[in-house]
Amino acid sequence: MKITIIGAGNVGGALAQQWAKKGHDIIVGARNPESDKVKKLKEQLPNLSITDVPGGVRTGEVILVATPPQFAVELTREWGAVAGKVIIDATNAIRLKPTPYATAFHAFEDLTKGAVVKCFNTTGFENMANPEYNLPGSADASICIDMFMAGDSAEGKEVAKQLAIDAGFEDCYDFGGSDKVELLEQFALSWINLAIFQGMGRQFAFKVLHR
Helix, strand or coil: CEEEEECCCHHHHHHHHHHHHCCCEEEEECCCCCCHHHHHHHHHCCCCEEECHHHHHHHCCEEEECCCHHHHHHHHHHHCCCCCCEEEECCCCCCCCCCCCCCHHHHHHHHCCCEEEEECCCCCHHHHHCCEEECCCCCCCEEECCEEEECCCHHHHHHHHHHHHHCCCCCEEECCCHHHHHHHHHHHHHHHHHHHHCCCCCCCCCCCCCC
């Protein structure tokens, strides 16, 4: 797939590297192609394509948004036509929101004709860079953590699940439709709470277990 990443920071950079390993074409749509973040990612991925935001959106089949959520409405004004493209919202509107919308997902869903899905927002970038954990008590056995998604687009969910697996996650569980997007952001806040406010650190993740 041709995947355009808007937001070349920690999350976008980690996923870009994982997807590039699987043979996806990665494009960064950047307002400032000469920024330190973009230059750093280019050093890590020499085959990375860099363009402006509208150019990246035109080229990519999938658009991953990993910017601060309050810029969602402004971003849609730059995109132009996105019908037929999958838009993955990896943001969390925990403190700042894209007024008048509750989340960036809802802005994208309302303002574009893309296949919008919420995904890659529920854990830290360290877990996106390496979703594999050693099993307790074993030096050579490991397990991969899980990802989660929400939204009404069946096409968007199908693509998000495949990209989650391509990024190394064991599975990508469906939280439900668009009405569950805010719940999924609260789930992300649960990880943030444990990692930061409760002092567990960032090297832990959620895993669904079945009996």
